[in-house]
Amino acid sequence: MNRKFQGHLAIIAAEITFGLSIPVTKALIPEWITPSGYTLMRMLFGAIVFWAVGSFMPKEKVIPKDLLILVVGGFFGFIATQLLFALAL
Incomplete structure (x- = not known):
């Protein structure tokens, strides 16, 4: 299986997952x-x-200042939006 076909399968899987998330929720x-x-x-x-x-990826050092930005961004970018989405349904 070539890389282009694998990419297309990944896109199709992501679209199916995204499309089913709202009715399932x-x-x-x-x-x-x-x-x-x-x-x-x-x-x-x-x-x-x-x-x-x-666990299969190479490890990288993260500067503590950047780690705080990642945590705050993760909170507002995922946790808050997912909770508001679930509450809205």
């Missing part, structure tokens, strides 16, 4: 899980996936 939140529980579940699953992938 809409079905889960009122009956199965609270909005904050759903957000916590997504954060934990994402952290596990990134940790697993990161």
Whole structure:
């Protein structure tokens, strides 16, 4: 399988996942899980996936000042938006 085909498969998988996220979220939140529980579940699953992938990647040093910016940006860029999205549904 060549690299271009692998890239197309990755794009298709990402689009299917993104397309299914709203209907799945809409079905889960009122009956199965609270909005904050759903957000916590997504954060934990994402952290596990990134940790697993990161264990195979080369390690890089991060300046403490940049680490603070990454944490604040991650909070507002992911946690806050996902929680507001879940609450809106």
